[in-house]
Amino acid sequence: MHKLYSNKKVIFSLMAPGLFVFAAAILAPILLSVYYGFTDYSGIGKSSFIGLDNYKTLFQDSVFWTALRNSLFLAIGFICIQHPLAMLTAIKLDKLQGKAEGLFRCIFFIPNVISVAVIAYLWKFIYNPNFGLVAKVLKNLGFTGQLNLLGSGNAIWSVLAVLIWHGFGWGMLIYYTGVKNIDPVMYEAASIDGANGRDIFFHITLPLMKPVIQVNVTMAVIAALKQMETVYLLTAGGPGNETQFMASYLYKQAFQSYKYGYGNSISVMFIVICLISTVALNRIFAERGE
Amino acid sequence: MDKSAIATIRNNPGRVLTITVMTIIAGIQMFPLIWLIDFSLCNSNELFTNGILVWPKKIQWVNYVLAFTNGNFLHYLKNSLLINTLAVVLVLVISIMAAFACSRMEWKLKHAASILMVMGMMIPVHATLLPNYVIYDKLGITDTIWALLIPYVAFSLPQGFFLTTSFMSSIPKELEEAALIDGCGIYRILTIIIFPLMKSSIVTVSIMTYLNNWNEFMLAITYLSSKKWKTLPFAILEFTGQYSSNYAVQFAVMALSAAPALIIYIILNKHITKGVALGAVKG
Numbered sequence: 323m324h325k326l327y328s329n330k331k332v333i334f335s336l337m338a339p340g341l342f343v344f345a346a347a348i349l350a351p352i353l354l355s356v357y358y359g360f361t362d363y364s365g366i367g368k369s370s371f372i373g374l375d376n377y378k379t380l381f382q383d384s385v386f387w388t389a390l391r392n393s394l395f396l397a398i399g400f401i402c403i404q405h406p407l408a409m410l411t412a413i414k415l416d417k418l419q420g421k422a423e424g425l426f427r428c429i430f431f432i433p434n435v436i437s438v439a440v441i442a443y444l445w446k447f448i449y450n451p452n453f454g455l456v457a458k459v460l461k462n463l464g465f466t467g468q469l470n471l472l473g474s475g476n477a478i479w480s481v482l483a484v485l486i487w488h489g490f491g492w493g494m495l496i497y498y499t500g501v502k503n504i505d506p507v508m509y510e511a512a513s514i515d516g517a518n519g520r521d522i523f524f525h526i527t528l529p530l531m532k533p534v535i536q537v538n539v540t541m542a543v544i545a546a547l548k549q550m551e552t553v554y555l556l557t558a559g560g561p562g563n564e565t566q567f568m569a570s571y572l573y574k575q576a577f578q579s580y581k582y583g584y585g586n587s588i589s590v591m592f593i594v595i596c597l598i599s600t601v602a603l604n605r606i607f608a609e610r611g612e
Numbered sequence: 613m614d615k616s617a618i619a620t621i622r623n624n625p626g627r628v629l630t631i632t633v634m635t636i637i638a639g640i641q642m643f644p645l646i647w648l649i650d651f652s653l654c655n656s657n658e659l660f661t662n663g664i665l666v667w668p669k670k671i672q673w674v675n676y677v678l679a680f681t682n683g684n685f686l687h688y689l690k691n692s693l694l695i696n697t698l699a700v701v702l703v704l705v706i707s708i709m710a711a712f713a714c715s716r717m718e719w720k721l722k723h724a725a726s727i728l729m730v731m732g733m734m735i736p737v738h739a740t741l742l743p744n745y746v747i748y749d750k751l752g753i754t755d756t757i758w759a760l761l762i763p764y765v766a767f768s769l770p771q772g773f774f775l776t777t778s779f780m781s782s783i784p785k786e787l788e789e790a791a792l793i794d795g796c797g798i799y800r801i802l803t804i805i806i807f808p809l810m811k812s813s814i815v816t817v818s819i820m821t822y823l824n825n826w827n828e829f830m831l832a833i834t835y836l837s838s839k840k841w842k843t844l845p846f847a848i849l850e851f852t853g854q855y856s857s858n859y860a861v862q863f864a865v866m867a868l869s870a871a872p873a874l875i876i877y878i879i880l881n882k883h884i885t886k887g888v889a890l891g892a893v894k895g
Contacts, residue, residue: 326792326797326798327716327717327718327798328717328718328719329717329798330719332713332717332798332799333713333717333719336709336710336712336713336717336798337709337710337713337714337725339705339706339709339710340706340707340709340710340729340769340773341710341725341728341729343706343762343765343766343769344728344729344732344766344769346762346766347740347744347762347763347765347766347767348732348735348740348766348767350743350747351740351743351744351747352735352739352740352743354743354746354747355739355740355742355743358742358743358746411634411637414630414633414634415634417630418627418630418631418634422631422634424882426634426637426638427885428878428881428885429638429641429642430637430638430641431877431881431884431885431888432641432642432645432874432877433641433644433645434823435823435873435874435876435877435884436645436870436873436874437826437827437844437845437848437869437870437873438827438829438845439827439829439845439848439849439869440848440866440869440870443848443852443862443866444644444645444648444866445644447859447863448644448647452660453659453660453859455643455644455647455664458662458663458664459664461662462662462664487640487641487644490641491641492888492892495885495888495889495892496889496892496893498889499889499890499893500893533893534893537892537893541892547736548736548737548738550738550830551827551828551829551830554830569736569738569739569741569830572738572739572741572742573738573741573742573830573834576741576742577834582742585742586742586743589739589740589741589742589743590739592736592738592739593735593736593739596734596735596736596739597734597735600734
């Protein structure tokens with residue numbers, strides 16, 4: 323029996339497809355990216371090896387820093403606005419019980435199943451200064467001025483609003499799972515001891531939710547770093563490069579500015595930043611958890 | 613809970629407040645979609661009236677007819693269904709195989725291999741957009757189903773592997789041992805014993821993989837040039853160009869493209885919310 327479980331041929335046959343896919347579709351392109359990142363390839367024709375020039379340019383490229391700052395902005399927005407709302411909603415929803423609980427949980431998640439393409443175009447219409455929903459609501463409230471929500475200064479906030487709206491149900495659902503896992507006996511014991519709602523929240527709910535909070539914060543940071551599709555359709559990184567993110571910027575450099583080599587150096591930095599952030603967050607949470 | 617307890621909860625003013633707040637949040641979550649459906653049934657000119665929602669003078673079903681016929685809707689839907697289903701099946705088969713090898717079998721490098729497989733979760737798919745373009749171009753598979761299927765499978769696999777591995781460790785080994793004594797080989801154990809026991813994780817992995825890939829369009833825009841394999845988001849992307857001034861028809865296309873996923877969600881919502889919760893908390 324033991325022999326069967328250490329049969330090399332069987333192990334190889336079971337692992338081969340997975341490792342092959344990983345090597346061919348993730349590892350190989352990354353290595354190729356590293357290679358192209360050292361060249362001035364434009365996408366067609368010949369290219370030459372230019373060493374670290376792309377990376378030197380990148381560190382002085384203000385758009386790259388804007389992209390990083392935008393990711394940080396989104397992450398902070400998610401953590402400070404979306405998540406407290408999602409968590410409070412989850413806690414309240416848990417107490418609702420009965421049919422209403424299931425119904426609201428179902429409704430809150432709906433935006434998540436709608437395609438990003440629909441979401442982005444829909445919000446483009448909602449933000450339209452002439453006939454958009456926001457403009458109409460403001461008009462009915464008596465506001466008469468023109469407000470370009472996708473214009474300079476406003477665009478990044480508008481992007482944040484869409485993403486908070488879109489991802490709310492997802493975050494809520496995870497907090498909700500966390501709340502559901504708390505043993506009701508804890509609440510009973512606390513109220514017998516005379517704890518009020520606030521005490522219960524700060525001394526029972528919040529500490530016991532720590533694992534889900536960690537999961538959600540990590541996912542918020544990663545989502546903020548990986549942002550591309552909504553922004554690509556909603557603002558295309560504009561106005562100027564105000565709402566550019568790493569993914570949309572590397573795409574722009576490669577396919578619109580024909581700097582394929584430079585685009586690849588952004589890809590490499592993008593991967594490095596994602597890896598460092600994930601590892602750092604896990605470290606921080608692992609230390610705290612002890 | 614007895615009836616009087618239910619009555620006290622029902623009469624609780626706090627409950628009324630909670631329901632009111634929940635209704636407002638639900639309203640915010642749903643309103644953009646209601647707005648979308650409302651104007652998809654209107655004449656484009658009605659969009660410029662002052663009302664936040666309008667009651668269409670005559671319901672314009674013609675918007676949907678146009679969206680359906682001129683938007684290649686069925687063709688794109690068929691592609692989306694085919695590509696996503698294939699991706700789900702491949703992710704499931706490959707991850708269950710690898711998960712079995714890594715969690716059950718005895719070999720030296722199994723921990724290193726598991727870490728490698730899970731590493732993919734940290735890599736952003738868009739970082740491979742540029743190099744994969746060159747690779748697929750050299751292999752001559754741009755504008756084919758492979759250009760989408762390969763990255764979709766590759767980037768859903770790490771999570772699939774992670775989830776199946778953690779579920780598999782909860783299956784008692786005794787079951788397999790009995791089968792081994794009866795002379796079953798590893799492949800038969802996998803198909804006859806393990807596979808049927810993995811039902812809940814199969815549902816979770818399928819849902820996560822679908823949600824990851826169903827809405828994807830950046831890879832599709834980059835790798836596809838002809839209509840042959842384009843997926844559902846293209847119905848919208850192409851229509852907004854074609855009917856740039858006919859807003860109502862664009863709204864109809866958006867509503868129509870959102871419909872399949874929405875209908876499936878409403879039917880399966882319990883499984884989906886459970887699957888996402890399990891998948892996200894474990895992953």
